[in-house]
Amino acid sequence: MLLGRTANGLYWMNRYIERAENMARLVDAGLRMALTRTQNASEEWNSVLLSAGSDYAFSQKYQDYTAANVSDFLLRDTSNPSSTMSSIETARNNARMVRTALTRETWESINEAWMSLKRMLARPIDERDLPTVLDAIKRETALIRGSFYGTMLRNEIFDFSQLGTYVERADNTARILDVKYYVLLPSLSWVGSTLDNYQWESILRSVSAHRSYRWVYEADYKPTNIADYLILNVRMPRSLTFCYRFLGEHLKFLADDYGERHACHATAEKIQALLKRGSIKDIFDHGLHEFLAEFIRDNTRLGDEIAQDYRFH
């Protein structure tokens, strides 16, 4: 038996842990781009903000799209509810609320991540320290994930947590692709220029897949392969298909446990079917942007339905 409020807390706790890490990864990719390209760095930072869904809020506060401004806004600004610091804080508040549903190890890893990041992000980050800070954020979230997977019972508590993780992750991957979809379009250039190569690598880097890509595909970056990898690959842990494989699985566990199916089950199956049926060529033919925009909408709807079906409020 699980309280609706607790399920809600678990779901958001995990969304925010995922988000805290995604922010670090986006800044990491942006930093890389800014380092390797001399021109148009501000454009790159702009797309980082777009992927983070924070462009508007940023523009209310800053004029210049610089590394210092963007990383400050995405990592440590507590007025930005999606910044790493805000996310970790929200994740911890939720963890505190659902404390009785967590193992001691999981709670402590979240609490320690909060303590150490609070300390680390207390003052503006010196640009020279940025890589160290990004590493620390990834390490803290990895520790949380490790203690979570290592110690939690695979019951409904686990299911609701995983739903949060994968809804957030799917949203994040889809947004990264959508912000950069034009550089993946075949009409622009089939033969990638150096410029495109940077762009492509940046996409992969923002989902920590620039190395694993080469294990799966050939050494060269090809836009269709990149799109295929991030959308359809079943084994790639941040692909849309991978996320929906697990969303489907955990929703099914809940349906079996409770003996009841809801609207969210139908929605998840619809999205899964779409991902299963299509080849990357179909998606490009249909329009990559249209596909992604629809996916983001459906994914958001799934989140709302889960909240409603399982009485989060």
Next chain:
Amino acid sequence: MAAFDEMLPEVSGLRRPYEAYDRWLKEQDPARLTQKMQDAERVFRKTGITFAVYGEQEASERLIPFDIVPRILSGQEWRRLTQGIEQRVQALNAFLDDIYHRQEILRAGRVPRELVAKNEAFLPEMIGVRPPAGVYTHIIGVDIVRISENEFYVLEDNARTPSGVSYMLENRETMMQLFPELFQKIKVRPVENYPQLLRQSLAAVRPQSAKGAPTIAVLTPGSYNSAYFEHAFLADQMGVQLVEGQDLRVVDGHVAMRTTEGYKQIDVLYRRVDDAFLDPLTFRPDSALGVPGIMDVYRAGNITIANAPGTGIADDKAIYSYMPEIVEFYTGRKAILGNIPTWRCSEPDSLKYVLEHISELVVKEVHGSGGYGMLVGPAATKKECQEFAKKLQAKPSNYIAQPTLALSTCPILTEKGLSPRHVDLRPYVLVSDRIQIVPGGLTRVALKQGSLVVNSSQGGGTKDTWVLDD
């Protein structure tokens, strides 16, 4: 004023309960002990054992300082204490039942009627209501002070929602982690089964309508409450749900919680929410912490609320001064544990005395708690005394006064070695069809040298409390 030191009294030398510990302590490297002290703090911070301090934005989560020198009681001392506590707890429950039914003690003139009738803690809504199994106050924390080898006094009966038991448990846990070898050498009676006893105790007082194993839940005001850690801790250790008012509603004459599968009935609610917030339909209408209609369910006998609403009348500081009479009235025997002599400022003679001797006395608000709103005469400046006297004269019935007692001391570890500090003791008592007291309790210690205020909100710390298995 020379205080009695529980480890090393000046007159008689090292006391027996501390002999084995003292031997061990003398073998320890001071640097290692200092290290252990820091380890303890890290353990507490890591596990999030913190409390919120109202009105302090910056340090909104603080640790209650923990001292690594245990407070040790012999088995014999403990047995004497528990007899006194049991008697007192029986009397408290009998008093509550009487006050909300026949009011014999008022008719007999042993407690003034207006003291009860006009008391905010007395709930007219409870008149004629008999809680499931007839228990009013299920969980009690009796604050006890000691002033000499054989003199123990009750300072306060916490009969509403006593807190701190999680510290008792975590203190022991921490001590066992830091000094496992000590527990091999010295046989200390265990306290860690408290959550289990609490659960059994709550299950035993379930309403008759509960079929089979009762569903138990802990009701918390929420994660921003200063004692939230404890609420979560107890729910977790008991393996029951931790609920907030927003999770609950009345469904078909029962209190039910909103789960992922719909509403599920609750039979026993261990509430850590004050009476006034329990039911907006009966008490404070602006309360969002309670459950609308829960009092109707309660009156119908369909839920156990622990502690029962209205138990505050028994630990009210004005009622406290009548405890010797109350104990004798219901148990037919003299109170084993004495009260601290108390002047009720509502009585003109007492008020006169208190005003004349204010610089020697401790003056407390009748309804205050947590060390707020009190004056410790000997530690106060002349100006503070004068200002307090004005408040006292404005509303005398709001105050009681007690002599400044030389609370016993127990050493704490400081940078300069052991140093005595004043302590008190809060054992936890569970009442169902029987009375159970976990051997030990929470020892609170005033960390400032000479200070008599042990409350955590006022710079107090805690110690592990040992009852020897001898």
